[in-house]
Every structure is written in C-alpha cells, then in structure tokens.
Amino acid sequence: MHHYQWAKTPPMGWNSWDCYGASVTEDEVKGNAEYMAKYLKPFGWEYVVVDIQWYEPGANSSIYRPFVPLEMDEYSRLMPAVNRFPSAKGGKGFKPLADYIHNLGLKFGIHIMRGIPRQAVHQNTPILGTNVGARDIADTNSICPWNTDMYGVDHRKEGAQAYYDSLFQLYAQWGVDFVKVDDIAASKLYGTHTEEIKMIRKAIDRCGRPMVLSLSPGPAPLDHATLFVENANMWRMTDDFWDRWELLYDMFERCYKWCKLVGPGHWPDADMLPLGHIGIRSVDGGGTDRMTRFTKDEQRTMMTLWIIFRSPLMFGGELRDNDEWTLSLLTNEEVLHVHQNGYGARQVYRENDHVVWTSQDAEGNQFVAMFNISEKRSVVSVSLKDLGCMEPMKARDLWAKEDLGLVKHQLAFELGPHQSILVKLSPAVGKGL
Amino acid sequence: MHHYQWAKTPPMGWNSWDCYGASVTEDEVKGNAEYMAKYLKPFGWEYVVVDIQWYEPGANSSIYRPFVPLEMDEYSRLMPAVNRFPSAKGGKGFKPLADYIHNLGLKFGIHIMRGIPRQAVHQNTPILGTNVGARDIADTNSICPWNTDMYGVDHRKEGAQAYYDSLFQLYAQWGVDFVKVDDIAASKLYGTHTEEIKMIRKAIDRCGRPMVLSLSPGPAPLDHATLFVENANMWRMTDDFWDRWELLYDMFERCYKWCKLVGPGHWPDADMLPLGHIGIRSVDGGGTDRMTRFTKDEQRTMMTLWIIFRSPLMFGGELRDNDEWTLSLLTNEEVLHVHQNGYGARQVYRENDHVVWTSQDAEGNQFVAMFNISEKRSVVSVSLKDLGCMEPMKARDLWAKEDLGLVKHQLAFELGPHQSILVKLSPAVGKGL
C-alpha cells in the first residue's frame, strides 16, 4: 500500500472544528498555523486543517444552514467562500493559503463532504473531462442525514470516478496535504460508503500528490476493518468526541476493539483533542465558549490513551489561547516518543475500571499506561510478568520526567478517579544499578 | 372519526399504475373511466385514480427520471403536466378532468408523494398564506429512497401544516375524492412518517371536501396500527403487489396479521389487482406488456382473499382490454356482496397450506373461503363447529352461483394447487328442506 508512506507515524496537527465549527476564517487559520510553527513544530506537529463548509459564505457557527447556495466552480466543485478566505479570490482556491502554510514548514489539510453538491445536481452542471452532468452521477438514494450540501455519487455511473478525479486534481493544484472526508465511514442512514471510499482512494493515487486520507465520522464498523486499513490513513473509531467524561470513558473500549489494526500508515482515530479554548463559535458537544471542561487529570488521561494507542493527535482548541498547562500537554518529548515510536500496543487487563495498556519500542523499552477510570481512588497495579518482562526494569514517569527506581515484580500506583500514569520501563541489566 | 363516513365499505376502483406506470395520459384516464361507468359502476366500482408523477412532463414508463424539473405553481405545489393532461392548461389543474369523471357518476383520485418538491426547496419558493419559503419547512433528513421528487416536511417548523393545508385546499378546488399518499406508511429509510400522516389528516379535515385517504407503500408496521386506523381510510399491508404467486402466497399471512384492525372506514389494503392487460408502460414487477401472469385459479384465489378479508379493490389493468373472464371477476354480485356486507373476517385455521377464512353478514349468512395454497391437489375441509355454526346450513358456491345442498357437519372440497372456493352458508331452519 503505497499511501502508507505518507503517514508512517500517526499524524499530528490542528483542526478548526472544536473552536470555530463551520465558520473558521483565513486569519484564524493563519494565526493558528503561526503558533504551531513557533511552538509545536519542533515536537512533530505539522498539519493545519480547515474543517467543514469553507464553501459556505454564511456559515457562522457549527449549525449548518440547510439548502443554502454554496460557492462552486463551473465543474460542480465547491470553492472557498471568498468573504471568509480572501486569498481565494479570482478562482485561486486554497492555493495561496496552502502556500502560506507550506512556507511556515507545515502541511495543509481540508475537510470535504462525500459526494456532489445538491445544487450542482439540480442545475445539472458539468463534470470536468466528461460529457455527463452532475445529475447523471448523483446517487438517487444517498444523502447525509445531518447536512444538506451534497448527494452521494453512484460508482456505477459513467463519470463518477471522473468527478472524484477532478476534485483531487484541483486539491493537488492547491497543494493540499491532508483530506478529511466526512459522512463516509459511518453514515447514520446507510452504513459505510465503501464504494465512495474506493473511488476517493483511486482519485488520490492518481492525483500525483501525497495526501493523507482521514475518514469520518465514526464509529467506523469493525466489520469493514480491511477496507479502512487498505484505503485510508486514519478513520474514526467514534462519533464526534467532546470534553465529556462519558465519551472519554467509552474510548477505552473502542481502543481495545481496534488495537490489532493499528500500524504504519493506517491509524484508527480517537478524534480531535478538545483541549484549551474551544467552543468559540462551535455549539456542538453541549458547550459554549470555554476552556475545556476536562479536569487536568482527565486531560492527561486522554493524552495518555491517545498516545499509547497511537491515535492521530489533532488539537481542537484555539492554539493562540493556550495556557502553559495546555501547551505542556503537547510538548513533552518523552511522552511523544511513545506516540511516534511505540508499537504493539495492547490492553494488558481491565478489571473494575482499572485499565493497563502497554507498548514497546525498538530499543527494548516498554511503556506502561495505567488508568483509574473508576470513581474512587485506588491502587492500580500490574506485574512485570503480565507485561511480558522477564527481569527487573528501571522505571520512569514520563509526564513528570522523573525516575522511579528499579522495579522487580510489579508496578503499583495509587490513582485518583480519572487519573493515570505513563511509565517507561528500561532494561536494568548492566546499567550498574 | 368523522372521515370513517367516507369509506364505510372498502373502496373499489381503478388505478393507472399497473398498466401505465408513471406515464398515464388524460385520454387513457378518460377511456378507463368511461368503461367503468358503463360496465362496472352498477357493481359498486367508483374511483378512478391517477397514480404517481402526473406532474412530470417527461415520464414515459414506471422508471423515474431523477432530479428533473417538475411542473409547479408559484406556491411550491406540483401541477399536472399539460403535455400529458391538456385540460389542465392555464393553471386549471385537475379540475376539468375531475368534472369529466364526476359527470360519469364516478369519483376522482390522485396520487401524491409525501413532502415538498426538492426544486421548491432549493429555489426557496413561497408557501401559500405564510411568510416562509419551502426551504424553511423542508426536513433536512427526509428523502424518499426510490424517487427524487420531494423532501419531507418537518412538522416542527412554522408553515409546515400551512403547506399541507394549501395542497388539500387546491385538491378540494379541483374536486378530488381520493388521495393516495406515497412514501409514508413504510419508508424504507426511516420507518413510518407518523407526523406527516397527522398533518395530512388535519389538512383533509380542514379542506371542506370528503377525500378518502390511502397510505403507501407497505408493509405498514403493525406497531403503528392505532395511527393507521385513526388517521387513514386504507393503508398498505404489503410492498407493491404484482402477478407473482409468491406475493399472493405471502398475502395470506399479511391478512391474518391485520384482520383484527379491519372495520368501517379503516381498511388494511392488499394493493391493486394486477389483472387483465398490464405492464403496458410499466416495467415494475418483473414483467412487460402482458395479460396477467396469474392463472385463472390464482386470479380467483386472489379475488376471494381480497373479498373475504375486505381489502379495497383497485383494478390495475387497462379496463378497455378486459376479456370476458376478467370482467366476470369484477361483476359477480353474489361475491361482491361478501366484500360489501361481510364482517368479522377471521382465519379459521391454516395447516399444511390449507387455509380457511370465514365472515358473516347481518342477515345470518356465513361466508367461507377455502384455499389450497400448497403445491398439490388435496381435500380442504372445515367443520361447522369450527366455523361456529350450531346447525345444518344450506351451502352455495358463490363464484359458480350454484347451490351445493345441505351441510350437516363439514364442508370439504378437492382443490387443485392455488385453487379456492367461496361458499355461502345460510340457515336451513324452517326452510322446508
């Protein structure tokens, strides 16, 4: 799978949804990109992603205005709304913004909805490089249940693949590095749109530019695991994730179910990190303009799970409003080492809402994430034997960057509710302890 | 329930779908109406129904052309295509055709799709008597999976009821007596559209003209039995019925399941009778232009089941091409007496695909329908005791119009595969036998 090369480690970046919903503007994107270049790039963060409805001039929150006219070119392709992205004027699309971001040493991503604009279908506008019109390729039974912009595309129709090819050809011209395709991994009406996933895979492979492919929303069904693994770089294990404990609690089970499908180039995705300043113009997730509702313990627990499991890391908050604590979550190089170099992550056990995961790296280190996701303070422990370690190991608390000494039989920590710890175990032999 | 008065017995009529699909013309409607007035009216047949897409100028079979422009007035209401219904020109709608049919002593019916035209929604055309547009009342997650004409209407939106009111006000002006509403009783995507059924019920009650309300398609779920019984005059127990034995075989189970919900004004519907010359421009049901594929035995079996159960009777063939046999199925007054006057129909038993049903009338007669729906010739029998008859009865074969003599203990007939018999039992007491 050629495209695995483009995401050998789980992608890291920023996405506009959690703070700006469907309404982010060019200035805001640039501002966050600049922050990333300055503070996060050294730690591996690189993608700057414009989420949904950049083609909707009137978008002003995370609530979609139904059936309204959208910015579109003469070939049925949606274009950035110039009032929101001034550099797109004159048909230049996202090329100028992508250039700007590339100049910062970062990569540029966009969100699209599966399918073809309904307005194109009803007007029967042309498909580039074909003799057919939008009406000819639209699937007559394929809508998104939560957004009225598009109809699905029927892969059996002549011109269907050509339409997707024309889209990604355009995105390649713009310089897009990452595409998040929505309403495709787990449509709430129709299941997984397997044929459109395959058309998009083919269109990317043909477009001549590497683009990471991310599929939404979830929960993607395991029954289609092969399809996701082979065609996408990341796909959502979950519906939209927000700063609510129940959702974080559920993620442990989701990670367990998907952990055997994690690997270089194909990453089950636990969704964006709703950290820092979010909800600025997004009203989803039951919140308003706020600092994340997660406690500090919960924030670390979330980061620790995403990291040991190797979920992609896409920060959801307004980066420029980060406080020191929030920034510290994103810039701990010892912790991020586990994310970028760990492999073979598995849940060692889960009992009474004590959960232990482990992974390892190529240098013989083993990583242990220990979680108390119950509602009472208690001691969480795990034996070296259950971790598969044969000998005493040196332990280090990675978040605290503190050595914990030699471990002979087991790790055990008293953890508060929702608290966790991430430990690195290194071979003690010959180290003069 | 006031509207029960409008269909005290199960409706009888003709519908254009089985012969002409979505493409019937004014001349064809008139021709069939004239035939009905001449040959069938004396036997109780009265409704002449124009089925789906009379507003689609290019309709030419039973295959819908997706996303094409439809004939519509300035208030988002679909209008007859003048090329197909010339009398509708000048905005007169179906008024002239309805008048024509009324002058024959018959009643006029139309088919509509639930919802509001998608073209109205995307153009945001006005809703009569309101300040809102089509875009404001369309349901953002409500399409028909097999036809692209409409969006559903969201009952929570201001103007939603007003739209339906404006529709039925127009139909009342036209002189419509019967409305078959489609994509509503058993949507294949969303279940039953309960709130749109209620809006339509209310709109009819307000429109000032009696109109029989028929809901399609099926199978309507029994879980919503109360809703159907209270709001509609008839509703489909089945998906589209065609001249295939499997479908007829299945209808026995459907009738069994619904038989306790049959009553004056509310009639579970076994769908149109695909008899005589059908498939002229309809390609549904797996057939082409043909005389019905049902054998004569099967035709009688179908008629007998519809009649004892009291399904509405809507003939589906081109009436003018009826042969003598076909006409005989529609004009046996002794058989039709059971349909119009029988009550309390129930399945006495079903064993090894021998099926016996019974009903009675107010004069003390009892009707017995005996079916052999197995694949081998055999004797089907039923005891008077199981029929609830206490004494010997006189028997008469209603299709043959022949007396069968006195029955003391049981009825028993040798029936071929798919064959049936309809018997009337009358009290023998004091009749000088």
Add this chain to the structure above:
Amino acid sequence: MHHYQWAKTPPMGWNSWDCYGASVTEDEVKGNAEYMAKYLKPFGWEYVVVDIQWYEPGANSSIYRPFVPLEMDEYSRLMPAVNRFPSAKGGKGFKPLADYIHNLGLKFGIHIMRGIPRQAVHQNTPILGTNVGARDIADTNSICPWNTDMYGVDHRKEGAQAYYDSLFQLYAQWGVDFVKVDDIAASKLYGTHTEEIKMIRKAIDRCGRPMVLSLSPGPAPLDHATLFVENANMWRMTDDFWDRWELLYDMFERCYKWCKLVGPGHWPDADMLPLGHIGIRSVDGGGTDRMTRFTKDEQRTMMTLWIIFRSPLMFGGELRDNDEWTLSLLTNEEVLHVHQNGYGARQVYRENDHVVWTSQDAEGNQFVAMFNISEKRSVVSVSLKDLGCMEPMKARDLWAKEDLGLVKHQLAFELGPHQSILVKLSPAVGKGL
C-alpha cells in the same frame, strides 16, 4: 370464540407476586381471599391468583433458586409444595384451596411457566396417556432466560399436545378458573412462543372448565396481535410493572398502541397494580418491604388509565394491610362503572405530555380522562368537538363524585405534575338545565 364468554369484562382480582414474590403460602392466600370476599367482592373483584413457583418448597423471595428439585407428580406435572400449601397433601393439589375460595364466592387462579420441568426431561418421566416420556417432547432449544424450572415443549413432537392436555385436565379437577402462563408472550430469547400458545388454547378448550387465559410477560409484540386476540383473554403490554413513575409514564404509549385491540373477552393487560403494602418478600422492582412508592396523584393516574383503557385490574399488595385511601381506589363504583361498561376507548390527543382519553357507555354517557404527565403544573383542556360531542353536556368528577355543571365548549382543569381527572359527560338535553 367461545372463551370470550369467560371474560366479557376485564378481569379484576388479586395476585400474590407484588407482595410475596415466589413464596406465598396457603394462609396468606386465604387471608387475602377473605378480605376480598368481605370488602371488594361487591365491587366486582373476584380472582385470587397464586403466582409463580408454588411447586418450589424452598422459595422464599422473588429470587429463584436455580436448578433445585421441584414437587412433581408421576406424570411430569408440577404439584403444590406441601410445606407451603398444607391442604395439598396426599396428592390433592390445589383442590382444597380452590374449594375454599369458591366457598367465599370467588374464583381461583394459578400461574404456570410454559413448558415441562427440566427435571422431568432429564429423568425422562412419563406423559399421561401416551407412550412417550418428557425427553421426547422437550424442545431442545427452548429455555426461559430468567428461570430454570422448565424446557419448552415442541409442538411437532408426538405427545406434546397430550402433555398440555394432561396439565389442564388436572387444573380442571382442582377447580382452577384462571391461568397466568409465563415466559410465553414475549420471551426475551426467542420472541413469542406462538405454537405453545395455541397448544394451551386447545388444552383449555378441551378440559371442560372455563378458565381465563392470561399471557406473560410483555411487552407482547403487536406483530402477533391476531394471535393474542384470538387465543388469550389477556396478555401483557409491558414487562413487569412496578411503582416507578417512568414505568407509568411509558404505559400511556403502550395503551395508545394497543387500544384498537381491546374488546369483550380479549384485554391487553397493563399488569398488576403495585398499590398498598408490597415488597414483603418480593425484591423485584428495586424496592423492599414498603407502602407503594407512587404518590396519591400517581396512584389515581394509574387507576384512571387502567380504567379508561379497560386493562384487567389485579391488585398486587397485601390486601389486609390496606389503608382507607388504598381501599378507596378499589371501591368507587362510579369509577368502576367506566371500567366495566365503557367501550371504544381512544386517546383524543397527546401534546406536551398532556394526554386526554375518552370512552363511552351504551346509555349515551361519555367518559373523559385527562392527564398531566409532564413535570409542571398546567391547564389540560379538551373541546367537546374533539371528543365528538355535538351539544352541551353535564359533567361529573367521578373520583370526587361531584357534579361540575354544564359544559358548553370545553373541559379544562389545572393539574399538577402526574395528576389526572376522570370526568363523566352526560347529555344535558331535556334535563331542565
């Protein structure tokens, strides 16, 4: 349907489950019967029903002891545990207890589990009047998911009907008047056990003694409505009902769904009335020994719904511990008139958790039940027109037994949360108002 004669009005009685679980004793049954004879019989209450596991010597609560030996005769039939029902000694079964209850002018009922005892199957004990053993008729894939006493009986096996015949022959000898069959209307593992229902119907019809047939548990699926209506006298619309508001709130929807299937001899059942002193040795329903957790408003609301809908009324508490209030709920003859003589009950409307039902009697009275099942005090109203009344009516509050004067246009009452009122409307014409 012959058996409709045995329950022309909805049955009224007492059942041991809500107070004693699986463990009621002969003395307790007699004590409640005596109370009923003295205080309730004049109001129509008549059935005294011994609920589950009277054949289990060690039963002491509502928790079943799995796999324990049961009292059984030589023909694989369960017998009363003599330690709990001393009069059953010497193989006399429930005959002495039934006689005792009959002498009080009441009727006697028992509960049974569908099927044949597992211990009979593993021991292969005989089936009366056959050459087969229990092992030959047991269904190899048919258990009850919540009780280990029985295997289902396979109707295709020779001897299956004979077994059920032998059971009801025994119950007829005992003098049983009412049988509640459990694990049959809505098995949580297998759906509805349609064939065992039919075998039981046949066995009762053959046994020579009228017995009301009650089917449990629910929710019985509407898809089998015909089966229930034709074979049983009552069947549960709901899983076990307890004194929790959520369950009462849900019952409104259940009654709406089933209201078209209510009629003489066949009664959808809202389950026992958990009133007065309950939970004495029953720990189901999340409670312990207590007076009902329903408020007085909720108790009246429950009674009013059961009464207008015409659910069977089976009191669940220890009758001898009734206080005056509880007794008053069971002995209001004006209210009970609605239960015994109302017909055509229907929900007039439900909006914002204001619910109005109506029914009528043969003398031209109309009954109106108005409920506020929301969480805030508000005015609930209904117009005479929506009730189908053409003229002014005299109104009377039936619970309070107070005249409310003449109603010209509408009824309207301010009702607290969970409160209701039951009104009788009588024609005012010629009454000199």
Add this chain to the structure above:
Amino acid sequence: MHHYQWAKTPPMGWNSWDCYGASVTEDEVKGNAEYMAKYLKPFGWEYVVVDIQWYEPGANSSIYRPFVPLEMDEYSRLMPAVNRFPSAKGGKGFKPLADYIHNLGLKFGIHIMRGIPRQAVHQNTPILGTNVGARDIADTNSICPWNTDMYGVDHRKEGAQAYYDSLFQLYAQWGVDFVKVDDIAASKLYGTHTEEIKMIRKAIDRCGRPMVLSLSPGPAPLDHATLFVENANMWRMTDDFWDRWELLYDMFERCYKWCKLVGPGHWPDADMLPLGHIGIRSVDGGGTDRMTRFTKDEQRTMMTLWIIFRSPLMFGGELRDNDEWTLSLLTNEEVLHVHQNGYGARQVYRENDHVVWTSQDAEGNQFVAMFNISEKRSVVSVSLKDLGCMEPMKARDLWAKEDLGLVKHQLAFELGPHQSILVKLSPAVGKGL
C-alpha cells in the same frame, strides 16, 4: 502472548467430523493417525482431532440424541465412552489414545462443548478442588441452541474458573495438544461468549502443557477481533463448511474481511476441508456417504484460498480412502510452502468475480492466487504494478510445478468457472535470463 508459540504456522491435521459426525471410534481414529504418520507427516500434517460427543455412548451419526445420559467422572467432567474408546476403560480417559498418537510422531486433539454437563448441574455433582457443586456455577441463561449436553458456566460464580482449571488439568494429564471448543465463538442465541473464552485461556495457561486453542462455530464477529486474536490460536470465520459451491464462494468475502488479523499464533479459520470420502456417518451439509461433491477445479480453488490466506488446514475425509488426486492436494510441497511461509496476504482486487490474492515470503518471492469464481470462462489478469512488483519476475505454476517464464507487465490466465491458479513470482534480476 506466550501461546502464540504453539502455533507459529497455521495448524494442519485431521478431524473426524466430516466423515463420522459425533460417532467416531478409537479404531477409526487410530487408522487415520496411522495413515497420516505414513503419508502426510513429512509434509507438515500433525494433529489428529476427535470431534464432538466422544462422551456419548449412543452417538451414531451427526444427529445428537437430546438429554441422554453422558459418561462423566465424579467431578462433573465428561469422559470418553468406553464402548467407543475401549482404551479409556478404568478411568484412563484419552491417555492411552494420546500416547498411541504421540508414538506415531503426531499430536492429539479433542473437541469440547463450552460449559458444564446439564446432568451434573441437575445432580449437583462436585467441582474438583472446591466446596461448590455444578449447580452453583452453571449460568442460568446459557444453553447451546443445537445440542443439549451442557449449560454455560457463569464467570462471576466462585468455582467457575476452578471448573475449567480442572478440565484442562485432566486434558494435560491425558496429553492433549489441541482443543477445539464449540458453541463459544458465535453462539446463535447469545453472541460471543467472551468470558468463557477468557476462563479457558487462563485454564490452558495454567495447565502446564501447550495446547492449541481452536474456537467454534462461526461466523465469529469481527467486533470481537481483539478478543479472538489475544486468546485463541484459531477461530472460525464461518458456520460449518461443506462441499457446496455457495459456501466456498462466500469464503472469499470472509477471508477478505479477516485478512488483517492473520499472524503467527492467531489464525482465522475457514473450517475443515470436506475432501475425499466424507459423510460416512455424518448427515450434515445435506449429503450422505460420498466422495466430496466439489469438482477438481473447486477442490484446488478451495485449497488455494486456504493456503494463500493461511487458514488452518484440517482434513475432513476418511484418510484411508484417499485416491491419488486427493492425496496430491495434501502433499505438494511447493504449494504448502506458501501456507507455511507466506505472509501479508491481501486481496489485490475483486471485480466481476475475478479475484486475485497475493502474499510473499522472506526470500523475496511473491505468491499470486488468481481465481475465476464467476460462472463463465474468462481471462483473469493482474499487473505487476498492482502486485507491488517493480521489475520483471520469473513465474512458476505451483500446483503444476511448471515454470511459466518471465513476466514483464502482467499475469493473465484463461480460467474456467470456479477454476484458479497459484503462481510463484521470483526476482529475475541477475539470474541470467
């Protein structure tokens, strides 16, 4: 995962089910073992597995006799029926037979049903090493829907793990090397029995002897992929597989869905190979005593799919009746090399029922399986590019053991319906071609 060591390559062996159903005898097992030792062992075949109901003295086909007494020891553990396995007399169990097979240089396997014998539960016999009885640990809602021998075991009960420990302790004493546990991977009543799988895993790990764990029946749900991968060595992707084309046709989809979960120690299982002489005393699969109904093309197609996918290979026929053709399917060392050494198997494409799979080995060879599973003869082709080969390759037909020359761009073969070919591609560089 320690137990991965015990099945580093997919297990190969013989199983008694397809020929003898539930009724195989010691002599038959020995005879097949001897054949294997002589003809198949050199090719890697090693397991000899006694399938279901070796504890049922009266078993004589593949139809289970319900509720009959089973051979059992004093600790609720089933024992071989001595009339069928004479060497088991005197409580020796399968020890003598296992010894015999080990002496042939082979390994010995048995089948068990999940759970504890129902007869033990009803008699409440003891659990070894505990104070509890069978009645205390049986799950009150857990049967097998197609066999009446056992109840499930409730992991929450004290003694539950001890029971499974006692079972595997006994099997270790006998010398069992392979256990196929049935009614556990995809119960038709309850889904997957996750907790009993974990108890069995633990019991094996504790028993002190390596035993391959095989889970049945299928289709195992992908939603539990992690559980299967972590706890079992093989698990069924399918319900019972027989010699019917439809089942083989379906297997292509099953293999596609599971292919990302294949790996050393954990093997999704396509079920036994119904080849050669089968149905001798088994009547499942709709057949009788016969040579396999698969055509030779279908037999090769089946073998080729199992081999490229790396399903376990368990031969189902009476080995001693193998003809030369059948034997040739099991003894082609070039083909078996793909099974034992291939990795990374994936479906390259599937279009119009042309299917191509590929895998590779560590020496740089690539294997290509090309299938025509349509009903018409046609050319099936695949490009080197789609196979991921960058350069010309040398091709060899592995079944025919014939070189096919140099391939520059694509492989293309004309294949009849149900026909296939298995090709090895080797780097041509520097080989002097």
